[in-house]
Amino acid sequence: MRPNLRVLSIVSALLILVPLVVPSWVVFILTKALFIFIAVLGVALFLRGGQITFGHALFFATGTYTVGFSVKWFELRETLVLVPMGALTGLIMAALVGLIMARYRGVFFAMLNLAFSMILYAILLKLYWVTGGTDGISVGTATFLGLPLPAGTYPFYYFTLVIAGLITYVVYRFLASPLGYFLRAIADNEIRIEYSGESVRRVIYLTYILAGGLGGVSGVLAAFTVGHVVPEDAFWIQSAQFVFIALLGGFEGILGSLMGAVAFEFIQTYSSKYFPYAWQLTLGGIMLLVILFRPGGLWAIYESLVSRFSSKAEGSTHG
Amino acid sequence: MVETPLILQTVDLTKHFGMIKAAERISVEVNQGQLVGIVGANGSGKTTFLNLITGYLKPERGRILFMGRDTTGLPPRVITRLGVARSFQVPQLYTHMNVLECVLLSLAAESGNGGSFWQPLFEESRRAEALETLGRFGLSAYAHRPTSELPEGGRKLLDIALSFALKPKLLLMDEPTSGVSIEDKFEVMDTLVKVLQESNVTTIFVEHDMEVVQRYGWRVLVFDEGQVIADGKPDNVLADPEVRKTVLGRV
Numbered sequence: 001m002r003p004n005l006r007v008l009s010i011v012s013a014l015l016i017l018v019p020l021v022v023p024s025w026v027v028f029i030l031t032k033a034l035f036i037f038i039a040v041l042g043v044a045l046f047l048r049g050g051q052i053t054f055g056h057a058l059f060f061a062t063g064t065y066t067v068g069f070s071v072k073w074f075e076l077r078e079t080l081v082l083v084p085m086g087a088l089t090g091l092i093m094a095a096l097v098g099l100i101m102a103r104y105r106g107v108f109f110a111m112l113n114l115a116f117s118m119i120l121y122a123i124l125l126k127l128y129w130v131t132g133g134t135d136g137i138s139v140g141t142a143t144f145l146g147l148p149l150p151a152g153t154y155p156f157y158y159f160t161l162v163i164a165g166l167i168t169y170v171v172y173r174f175l176a177s178p179l180g181y182f183l184r185a186i187a188d189n190e191i192r193i194e195y196s197g198e199s200v201r202r203v204i205y206l207t208y209i210l211a212g213g214l215g216g217v218s219g220v221l222a223a224f225t226v227g228h229v230v231p232e233d234a235f236w237i238q239s240a241q242f243v244f245i246a247l248l249g250g251f252e253g254i255l256g257s258l259m260g261a262v263a264f265e266f267i268q269t270y271s272s273k274y275f276p277y278a279w280q281l282t283l284g285g286i287m288l289l290v291i292l293f294r295p296g297g298l299w300a301i302y303e304s305l306v307s308r309f310s311s312k313a314e315g316s317t318h319g
Numbered sequence: 320m321v322e323t324p325l326i327l328q329t330v331d332l333t334k335h336f337g338m339i340k341a342a343e344r345i346s347v348e349v350n351q352g353q354l355v356g357i358v359g360a361n362g363s364g365k366t367t368f369l370n371l372i373t374g375y376l377k378p379e380r381g382r383i384l385f386m387g388r389d390t391t392g393l394p395p396r397v398i399t400r401l402g403v404a405r406s407f408q409v410p411q412l413y414t415h416m417n418v419l420e421c422v423l424l425s426l427a428a429e430s431g432n433g434g435s436f437w438q439p440l441f442e443e444s445r446r447a448e449a450l451e452t453l454g455r456f457g458l459s460a461y462a463h464r465p466t467s468e469l470p471e472g473g474r475k476l477l478d479i480a481l482s483f484a485l486k487p488k489l490l491l492m493d494e495p496t497s498g499v500s501i502e503d504k505f506e507v508m509d510t511l512v513k514v515l516q517e518s519n520v521t522t523i524f525v526e527h528d529m530e531v532v533q534r535y536g537w538r539v540l541v542f543d544e545g546q547v548i549a550d551g552k553p554d555n556v557l558a559d560p561e562v563r564k565t566v567l568g569r570v
Contacts, residue, residue: 173436173437173439174436174437176439176440176441177435177436177437177438177439177440178423178424178427178428178432178433178434178435178438178440179433179434179435179436180436180440181416181420181423181424181427181440182424182433184413184415184416185413185416185424187415188412188413188414188415188416189411189412189413189414191407191411192411192412192413192481194394194395194396194399195373195395195396195399195404195405195411195482196399196424196425196428196429196433196481196485197396197399197400197428197429197433197485198396198428198433198434199396202434203434206434206436210436
């Protein structure tokens with residue numbers, strides 16, 4: 001996940017300017033893509049460390065219900081309070097669950113995450129007098145410094161974009177740090193890490209906490225974008241969707257997760273419009289193609305295009 | 320010759336794998352600054368001895384004292400932090416990183432910054448130190464190459480460089496010249512011994528090659544069936560027909 005200022009500038013410019021010239025439904029889809037991108041970053045971190053989680057919706061739902069309960073009990077809809085609070089609840093949830101998860105790797109790590117998210121799902125479903133059960137909790141419109149910030153509008157979109165930008169910077173700093181490199185090293189050689197005096201468990205645990213925070217922030221933005229929180233936010237399908245997007249976009253570059261999230265939202269929108277009875281089939285087919293031909297996802301496709309063009313350019317310069 | 324303080328002491332160290340005696344009441348003392356070679360036939364318990372000292376295996380009986388502190392049963396991570404580093408018979412590298420990144424990670428761990436999540440790994444001073452370390456091991460040319468592109472001798476040297484970057488007081492090397500061609504093995508050992516002596520790192524190295532032990536070791540321990548059967552100056556010990564028979568299978 002190396003910084004690439006040129007790509008970052010182009011993507012930033014596109015995300016800032018494109019919403020100004022597209023219909024409002026596209027702005028809504030881009031807002032969704034941005035909050036999903038934030039959650040997917042957490043999944044992508046673990047994929048870089050050779051681990052896969054099928055339970056990341058645990059933190060996403062922690063974020064959505066942070067909003068749900070704040071609205072239900074305190075009538076609090078202030079984004080400047082709730083976004084940090086969502087990060088905090090996600091961090092706390094991850095800090096608790098991570099005490100167990102940091103001991104596991106591979107299939108156990110994947111499935112235990114799933115188990116925890118399904119426990120939360122069941123709690124949200126059964127404690128209906130607190131959570132509203134299957135009806136969930138309606139959260140209404142967010143506020144920003146007390147002013148309404150309705151979903152689907154430019155202000156809400158740009159607010160989400162700023163949060164996504166801050167998160168991207170945090171994740172970039174993390175990945176460039178020794179801890180970020182040790183995370184990557186877990187996929188390579190745990191023995192060498194331990195014989196460097198570093199703890200693999202600690203690396204997993206700290207990454208887990210960061211990923212939990214990302215899930216929490218994503219959940220807060222999701223709650224206000226959709227306007228409603230439901231137990232399905234913690235369901236395994238939501239977790240699987242995050243994994244799908246992480247693989248579709250590729251996890252070697254931070255922006256791969258963004259590419260995956262944007263692509264996923266548009267594929268889902270168009271395929272449910274044109275193939276309403278087979279949109280899952282479309283998604284499945286695309287995943288199959290990615291795994292068979294480009295396991296590095298959209299980011300790998302982008303990188304190979306860039307290297308092809310730059311080698312051509314070099315060839316023409318020297319030729 | 321003035322005796323330097325003890326750095327490592329094992330007392331009755333014992334480890335069995337079923338019927339196999341991998342370590343049988345090993346009592347050894349190593350003084351600071353020594354360069355000790357360990358020889359023995361396959362399965363004689365050489366690597367087990369290193370694994371016990373570094374915490375990879377736990378002994379059934381006996382104690383390990385490192386600089387007077389009991390380290391018996393401590394995990395490798397803790398023992399490493401106390402100042403015992405090791406290299407491996409099969410180099411343990413980060414396969415998806417380049418050579419410089421690997422050394423930077425060791426340096427970050429050594430300085431206690433391994434858990435830092437905000438400061439970059441590529442800090443200027445750390446980068447300079449990593450390049451200097453690579454220079455000492457003759458690996459400067461490979462700094463920006465993936466570890467997978469290193470020749471076998473280079474992989475061995477990098478594996479040891481990663482341990483050396485931890486600034487250990489005691490370094491254990493498991494067959495530093497295995498897999499290295501006959502022409503290159505003395506070059507590898509010359510490089511290693513020079514760097515380690517300059518830094519005054521006490522070193523224990525396991526080696527199959529008697530010639531290497533004779534040339535570089537100040538002292539040699541001979542292992543057989545988990546026991547130390549001879550201990551002394553290489554010229555004397557390795558000339559013993561019994562030792563040669565045990566290690567080589569012939570006199």
